[in-house]
Amino acid sequence: MGEVKKHETPLLDQLKSGPWPSFVDDIYNYAEKHKKQSGFDVLGQMELSYKEKETHWKHGGIVGVFGYGGGVIGRYSDQQDKFPSIWAFHTIRVNQPAAKWYHTSALRKLCDLWDHRGSGLVNFHGSTGDIILLGTVTEQLEYVFYDLTHQLKMDLGGSGSNLRTPECCMGMSRCEWACIDTQDIVYELTMQFQDELHRPAFPYKFKIKVSGCPNDCVAAIARADFSIIGIWRDDIKIDQEAVRAYVAGELKPNAGAHSDRDWGPFDIKKEVIDLCPTKCMYWDEREKKLYINNKECNRCMHCINVMPEALRPGDDRGAVILMGAKAPILEGAQLSTVIVPFIKIEPPYDNLKNLIYKVWDYWMENGKNRERVGEIIQRIGLNRFIVDVLGLKPIPQHVREPRSNPYIFWKEEEVEGGWTRDVAEFRKRHPA
Amino acid sequence: MSERPEKPDPIYTQPYDPTLAEKLYNPQKPMENRITDIGPPHYWQFLPPVIQRNYGKWKSHEIIQPGVLKYKAESGEVVYVVRCGTPRLETTDYIREICEIADKYCDGYVRWTTRNNIEFHVTDEEKLRALLEDLKSRKHPGGSYKFPIGGTGASVTNIVHTQGWIHCHTPAIDASGVVKSIMDELFEYFGSHKLPAQVRISLACCLNMCGAVHCSDIAVVGIHRKPPLVEDERLEKVCEIPLVIAACPLGAIKPATVEIGGEKRKTVRVNEDRCMFCGNCYTMCPAMPIADGQGDGLAIVVGGKVSNRITPPKFSKVVIPYIPNEPPRWPTAVKWIKKILETYSQYANKYERVGDWIERIGWERFFELTEIPFTWHLIDDYRLAYNTYRTSVHFKFTSHVEVMTDYEY
Amino acid sequence: MPTVEYKGKVFEVDEDGFLLGGLDAWCKEWVEYVKEQEGIQELTEEHWKVINVLQDYFRKNGVAPMVRILSKVTGYPLKKIYELFPSGPGKGACKMAGLPKPTGCV
Numbered sequence: 037m038g039e040v041k042k043h044e045t046p047l048l049d050q051l052k053s054g055p056w057p058s059f060v061d062d063i064y065n066y067a068e069k070h071k072k073q074s075g076f077d078v079l080g081q082m083e084l085s086y087k088e089k090e091t092h093w094k095h096g097g098i099v100g101v102f103g104y105g106g107g108v109i110g111r112y113s114d115q116q117d118k119f120p121s122i123w124a125f126h127t128i129r130v131n132q133p134a135a136k137w138y139h140t141s142a143l144r145k146l147c148d149l150w151d152h153r154g155s156g157l158v159n160f161h162g163s164t165g166d167i168i169l170l171g172t173v174t175e176q177l178e179y180v181f182y183d184l185t186h187q188l189k190m191d192l193g194g195s196g197s198n199l200r201t202p203e204c205c206m207g208m209s210r211c212e213w214a215c216i217d218t219q220d221i222v223y224e225l226t227m228q229f230q231d232e233l234h235r236p237a238f239p240y241k242f243k244i245k246v247s248g249c250p251n252d253c254v255a256a257i258a259r260a261d262f263s264i265i266g267i268w269r270d271d272i273k274i275d276q277e278a279v280r281a282y283v284a285g286e287l288k289p290n291a292g293a294h295s296d297r298d299w300g301p302f303d304i305k306k307e308v309i310d311l312c313p314t315k316c317m318y319w320d321e322r323e324k325k326l327y328i329n330n331k332e333c334n335r336c337m338h339c340i341n342v343m344p345e346a347l348r349p350g351d352d353r354g355a356v357i358l359m360g361a362k363a364p365i366l367e368g369a370q371l372s373t374v375i376v377p378f379i380k381i382e383p384p385y386d387n388l389k390n391l392i393y394k395v396w397d398y399w400m401e402n403g404k405n406r407e408r409v410g411e412i413i414q415r416i417g418l419n420r421f422i423v424d425v426l427g428l429k430p431i432p433q434h435v436r437e438p439r440s441n442p443y444i445f446w447k448e449e450e451v452e453g454g455w456t457r458d459v460a461e462f463r464k465r466h467p468a
Numbered sequence: 469m470s471e472r473p474e475k476p477d478p479i480y481t482q483p484y485d486p487t488l489a490e491k492l493y494n495p496q497k498p499m500e501n502r503i504t505d506i507g508p509p510h511y512w513q514f515l516p517p518v519i520q521r522n523y524g525k526w527k528s529h530e531i532i533q534p535g536v537l538k539y540k541a542e543s544g545e546v547v548y549v550v551r552c553g554t555p556r557l558e559t560t561d562y563i564r565e566i567c568e569i570a571d572k573y574c575d576g577y578v579r580w581t582t583r584n585n586i587e588f589h590v591t592d593e594e595k596l597r598a599l600l601e602d603l604k605s606r607k608h609p610g611g612s613y614k615f616p617i618g619g620t621g622a623s624v625t626n627i628v629h630t631q632g633w634i635h636c637h638t639p640a641i642d643a644s645g646v647v648k649s650i651m652d653e654l655f656e657y658f659g660s661h662k663l664p665a666q667v668r669i670s671l672a673c674c675l676n677m678c679g680a681v682h683c684s685d686i687a688v689v690g691i692h693r694k695p696p697l698v699e700d701e702r703l704e705k706v707c708e709i710p711l712v713i714a715a716c717p718l719g720a721i722k723p724a725t726v727e728i729g730g731e732k733r734k735t736v737r738v739n740e741d742r743c744m745f746c747g748n749c750y751t752m753c754p755a756m757p758i759a760d761g762q763g764d765g766l767a768i769v770v771g772g773k774v775s776n777r778i779t780p781p782k783f784s785k786v787v788i789p790y791i792p793n794e795p796p797r798w799p800t801a802v803k804w805i806k807k808i809l810e811t812y813s814q815y816a817n818k819y820e821r822v823g824d825w826i827e828r829i830g831w832e833r834f835f836e837l838t839e840i841p842f843t844w845h846l847i848d849d850y851r852l853a854y855n856t857y858r859t860s861v862h863f864k865f866t867s868h869v870e871v872m873t874d875y876e877y
Numbered sequence: 878m879p880t881v882e883y884k885g886k887v888f889e890v891d892e893d894g895f896l897l898g899g900l901d902a903w904c905k906e907w908v909e910y911v912k913e914q915e916g917i918q919e920l921t922e923e924h925w926k927v928i929n930v931l932q933d934y935f936r937k938n939g940v941a942p943m944v945r946i947l948s949k950v951t952g953y954p955l956k957k958i959y960e961l962f963p964s965g966p967g968k969g970a971c972k973m974a975g976l977p978k979p980t981g982c983v
Contacts, residue, residue, distance in 0.1 A: 047796040051645055052610030054652030059555040059644050061608035066559035075559075078634065085633035085642065086795040089761035093637040095754030098893045098968050098978055102498045102916070105965035111635060112892045124892065127635065134511035136580040137519075140567035141480035142509065143578075147560035147567075148484035156560045160580055163630060163678040170557075170635055174892075178498070182489035185503035189479055196967075197944070205582065208524035209515055210539055210549070217524065219511045223470050230505035235965060237944040237955050250776035254582050257781050258683040258774045290819075292531040293621030296662040299818045311819060313778055338778045338819070344528045363677035365748055366717045368851050371683070371781055383469040400945050405711065498916035498963055705899050706891075706977055708940040752980045 040073045043080030047087065066156055074155040074171060077119035084115065099126055099174055101181040104234045107192025108177060124173040125155070128180055129166040129193035131226065131233075134219035135206045136161065142188065149183045164243065165203035166193035191230075197406075198236035202226050204246040205253040213340065214248030215266030215353040216381045221246050224385055225392075238396070239403030243361075249349065250337050256358075256372070261409040262392060263358040263372040266381075270350035271330040272339070278346035279304075279326045283319075290342050308339050354380045357391065360410025370410040373418065375426070377433045391426075398425045417445075472512035474520070476576075516577040516589050518547050534659050535617035536596070548596045549587050552603060552615035553626045553651070553658060556584040557634060557644045565606070565614065573599045583626045583668075585619045618659035622666055624809070625658070627651060629671040630678045632690075638747055639673035640690030640764040641793055647671055649797045650688075653806055664816040664825070667809060668773070675746050683772040685822040686805055687784050692745040694763035695738050696756040700726045704734040707753035715752040718742045744850070765792045766801055770808060771823030779824050787835070789845035804840065811838045836866040883910040893968075895978040900932065903975030911973040915964055924961055924973075926951055931974040941967075941976050 051060045060079070067075025081092050097110020109127040116123040130146075146167070150156055155171030162168040172180060184190045193201035202225050205211070207218030225244060226233065232242075245260035247253055249267070256263035281287045282302055288295065289302045304326075309317045316332035317339060319325075326346075328339075340347045357379055358372035379387060395409060403412050413421045418435075422428050432438075448455045492501040512520070522541035529539045537549040554562075566586055570578040573595050579587040588603075590596050606614040619625035627650065630636065632643030650669065657663060670684040674691075681687040703709075713721050713736065720742035724735050736756075738749075750758045768791070772784030787808075791801045808822075815837060816825035826834045835842045848856045881888045886906045889897040894914065896902055908928070912920055930950050934942045944966055948955055955966075962969030967979045 048645075050796045051648050052608070052612065054611075054648065055613055055616065055655045056648055056651035056658075057553065057555045057558075057614055057616065058608050058610050058612040058648065059557045061610045061612060062555070062559050062562050065609065066561045069561065082633050082642075086645070089764060089793040089795065090759050091633050091636060091639050093635065094892075095637050095750070095757075096978060096980055097637075098895070100964065100968055102963035103502060103504050103959060103965075105959075105967060110893055111637065125635070131508035133509050133514055137511055137514040138578055138580075139476040139480065139514050140570050140576040140578065141476050142514070143563055143567050145480055145484050147563050148486075150560050152484070152486045158558060158560060158563065159556050159631075160554065160558065160563065160584065161556075163628070165582075178493050178495075179489035182493050182501070183484075185506060186492060186501075187479065187482075187484060187488060189477060189506060189509055191504075191506050191508060203582075206579070208526075209511075209519050210526060210529075210547070212526040212528055212539075214524070217469075220469055223508070223511060227470070227507045230507055231956075234505060235955055235959060236967070237948075239943060252774050252776065252781070255683065255774045257776075288530065290621070291529055291537075292661070293666070294661055294818060295531070295621070296534070296660045297622075307818065311778055336776050336778055341777060342819070344530075363672075363675075363682060365676055365746060365751075366715075369677075369682040369783055371783070405714070405940075405943055495916060705897055707980070708977060710939045711980070754980070 040067070040071050040076055042076050043083060045079050045083040048079055048083050063157065070151060070156060072156060073121035074125070075157070077122045078125065078155065078157070078171065081113060081115055081119045081122065084118075093125075097126065099124075099177060101178055101192070104192060105236045106195040106198050106234060109195055111171075122155075122171065125171040126174065126177065128154075128169040128172070128177070129162060129164075129195055129201065130169060130184060131191050131193040131201050132161055132165050132167050132203075134204055134222045134226075135209055136165070137209065145188055146190070149180070149188065153180050153183065162193075164193070164200050166201050192234065194233045194241075196236040197238045197240050198234070198242070199229050199232040199238070200241050200243045201233065202244040202246070203254055205248050207246075207248045211248055212344070213251065213337070213349055215268050215349055216246070216248055216264070216355050218246040218248045218254075218266070220383065221264065221381065221385060221388070224383065225389070228389055229392075232396070238400060240406045240408050242396075242409065244392070250335055251341070256361075258361050258371055260361055260372060261359060262395070263361060264355050264381075264388070265358065266353065266355050267335050267378070268350035268353045269378060270352040272328055272333065272350060273348040274326055274328065275346045276325055279343060280324050282343050282346060283324070287343075287345050291344050308342050311338055312336075313338075354378050357388075359395065360408070360413050362408045362410045366406075367411055367414070370414075372410070373413070374433055375422065376428070377431070394426060470510065473510050474513065476513045477509065514577065516547075516575065518545055518591055519577075519589070521545065522547075531620045531661070534623060534661050535620055536600070537620060546591065548590050548593070550590075550596070550599055550603065550617060551581070551619045552586045552588070552617055553619055554584050554586055554615075555644060555648065556626075556629065557631075562614070569599070569602065569615075573602070581619075581626075583619070583628050585626050586615070616655070616658060621661040622663040623657055623659070623661060624654050624663070624667045624669060627669045627671055628681075628684075630673045632673040636673055638676065638751060638759070640692050640747075640759065641673050641688070641766050642795060643671055643673045645796055646688060646766070646798050646801065649799075649802050650805055653802045654809065657809065663809075663813050665819050665821050667812070667822060669805070675748075676751070681769070682783055683774045683781055684784055685770065685773060686808055687769045687772070688801060688805075689767045689769060690764065691767050691790065692747055692758050692760065692764050693790065694758065694760045695740040695743040695745065696747075696749050696758040698736060698738060699755040699757075700733060700735045701728055703736065703753065703755035706755050709734060709736060712736060712749055712753040712756070715748045717746065717748065718744060721749060761793070765790050766798075767791075768801065768804055768808070771826050773821050773823055775821075777821075778819070779821075779827075782823050784823075785831075786846055787838075787840055789843065808838055808840075830864050832864055832866045832868060835868065842868060881910065883907075891978065893978060895972055896975045898975075899977070900935070900975050907975060908973055911969075915962060915969055915973070917962070921961075923953070923957075927953070927958065927961060927966075927970050928974045931970060931976060935974075935976050941971055941979060
C-alpha cells in the first residue's frame, strides 16, 4: 500500500451532516483506514458528477467468469486519467440466502474477501435481492468467484436475459401470517433453476418473487414476472376473547403501529367492519361477538393486520400465482395478473416448477428480443395465454371485469357451418 | 423439503485465505478446479436457534415502540427485533460493525429486510435495552447515526433505491445522495408512528426503475428531457441498428446512411418531436448518449402501493413532472416530498394509504391541498391515456376551476 | 481506445476486448487471439460452425441472434455452447466472431 491520493469533495462533504447514516462518511473513513485509492477515486468521480450533474460511467461492459453468462456487471470510468484506480469498477451479484438471514462468521469472511479483492464497497442488498459487491477490476473476477465458491460456498446471482435471483419475504421464520414456506420455496426453485440463472437463454429477464401473504412484503405483484403469494381458502380463525380485548382497549390495534398519535379509542365498527372491502364482517355489540361471512372475504388482510392477536389466516393454505409484472420500459408498467387462483404448495413443488417450465417453453419459442412475459401476454391476449398456452380453464377470477367491446376473435370451429360460404348461393337469396 | 443444516457451515469459521484462489485458478486451464451452480447457502443455517425452534409456529406480534417488535410463538417463546435503517451503499467496515453488534447481543445472527433495514434479534429485555442504548450511541464522525432505530408501523421506512452516479451508466439523477437528503428531512417520521399508515418511499435513477417505484406511496424517478445525441462515426461499430430501432417505443428512430471522409456509414436518425426521453435507445446503443446536466432531473410520483390491504395494489401517478438536479441536497425535491407527506398526514384517515386518501378526496383536492401546480404535462398522452380522463360530472370545485363566461372565437 | 497486437496484426478493441472494427477488421489472427484469451485448447469444426452461424446471421439481419436461435440453427444446446466457449455465447462466441458487444438491460 503506497501513498493514496485524495480529492477535494466539497459538495459530497455536505452529505456528512444530518441524522440519516452518511454513506460519504462511511466511504471516507473506510478509504482512510484501509488506504484504498478506489474509495477516494470513486468519491472523486462522484463529486465530478455532483458538479456536472451527469454520470461518469461508460455505457455497458461485458465481463464475467468462465462458464457463466451473468452475475457480473461490467463498469468502466470515463475519467480514467483522473481516477485510475477505478478504470474498471465491476459489480458482482452474489446470491443472498433466502430472506437475508446471516451469521456473522459468513459476513466477516465475505468482508475479508472483498477488502482483499475489491473496493470494499457493497450494497446490502441490490434491488432484486442479491448481495452486491461494488467495484473491482477485470483481473480479479475469476479469483473472486473461486473465493466465493471454494471459501464461502456462495454463488453468483442473475443478470442479463436470464432468471434473476429469486427473492422472498421473511415468511415462516418470523411471521405468523405466512401461508407458505417462502424461504424453502425460493431455495428449492433457485437450486432447481441454476442453469437458467447463470446462463442467459431467455428473450429478456425473468423474476420470481414469493410473498407469504397478501400483504406482499417483497412486492411480488409489482416486481416479478412470476409472483407467488400465499393465501388461504377456508375461514379466518377468530379468537373472540382477543377481539373483545381489542374492543375494550386492552390490546393495541394494528400491533401498535399507530402509537404516536391520538386517534381516539379503538372503534371496531369504524376501523375494521366499515373498512372491509367486501363488507363481509359484522360486530354484534350485544353478544360482543365478531362474525365473518368467509365466503365473501377477498383476503385483503386488513382485519388481520388490525387485530393480529384475534384473527389469523385459515388452515387450508396455498398460493395464488400471478404473472407479468414489470417496470415501465417499454410499453408501460404492469402489475402481475391472476393466472392460478389457488395452487397447493408442497415440497418438492413439482407443480410450481412445471408451471414455470411451461411458461418458459412458450416464451422462449415465441418471445421477441427483450419482450417480458407480461408483454407477450398482452400481445397474444390473456385469454389465449391462459387457454391455449397453459391449457387452463378461463374463469371470472382472471379478470376484474369482462370486456366492454364485442370484438371477439371467434374461432371458425366455434361457428356453425364454418366460414366457407358460396357467394353465388348468397346472391340467390339476396340479389345485388 | 430441502435438508436443513442446523449450524452455520464450519467453513465460515476458517479464516479467509487470500492466496487460495491463485493456487486454484489456472488461466491456461480456466475450467480446472471450478465449482459452479452450487446456489446460495442454505438459509436454515443462518436462522437463530429461537427462530429455528419456532419456525412456522408464530402466534402474533406487537410493535412495543417504534423500531422494536416483539414476536410471540405458540410455544410461549418470545423474540424481540430491533430494526435499523442503513444507507444500503456501505463499506465492509460498516458490515463489520453490524457483525460486532450481532456478536455482542445476538449470538452472531442478523437479518436484512427487503427495504434495506437491519434486524437484530434478542430474547430477553435486558439485552434489548442494552442493544438499544448501544445502537443509539454509534455515530459517524460527521454526526449522523450509524443505526437509526425505526421503520415500523405508521412510519416512513427506509427508502428502496438504485445506484445513481456512484455506479450506474444510465442515470438521470444520483440515488444515495437524494435518499440521504430526503431521509435527513423526514427523519422524525422514520422513528415514530404518527402517520395515518405506513408510507413507502422509493427512488429510481432512471426509467428502467430497478425497484418498486411504480407502486410506491411517494417516489422519485430520474428523467431526461433532451433527445439522444447520435454519434455517426461510432454508431455502426458499436450498435446493432435493428435493435436500436426496435427499442424505441414510439418508432421515432429510423435507419440512415451518412458519408464520413468519403466512406458510407450506417447510422440512425431520431424524430425529435416524437421522443419521450425514455432513454431506452441508449440502453441498447452506446453511441446515442441521452444524459445531460441541464436537461436531466427528477419527477415525483405518488399514490401507489403493493399491498392488497383494503384496496388492490396500484400504480403511482406523476404529480410533479420535473424538478432540476440540485446536488448535493436536492432542496426543491425534498421540500415537495415533505409537503406531500405532511399534507397527507394532516388530512388522511387512520389506515388510509396515500393513494387511498387521494382517491377519496379526489386528485383536484390533492393538488389544491398540496399547492402543487397542475400543468399540461400531467395529462396522460401515452398508451391507455383515455382511462385517466374524467368521463363523469363527479368532480369538486377546487381553486383550479375558473368560471367560463365569455369565450372568444 | 486500447489496441491489441497479435501475430503482427493490430486490433482496435474496447475495454471488454470486443473488436471495434467490425467484421471488416475480423480475420483468422483475431480468432487465434480470442482463443488464447478464452483458454480454448483447440479450435474445432464445432467452434467454426458457431462462428459462421453468428456471422451469417449478423450479415443478414444486422443483429446477433438470440441465444435460442443460435442453439436451434447450430443444433447445439446451450450447455454445449458453453463447453465450446467457456465465456458463453455473448462474451465468448460473439467476441470471437467479431460481432459488436451485446447490449441491453443488466
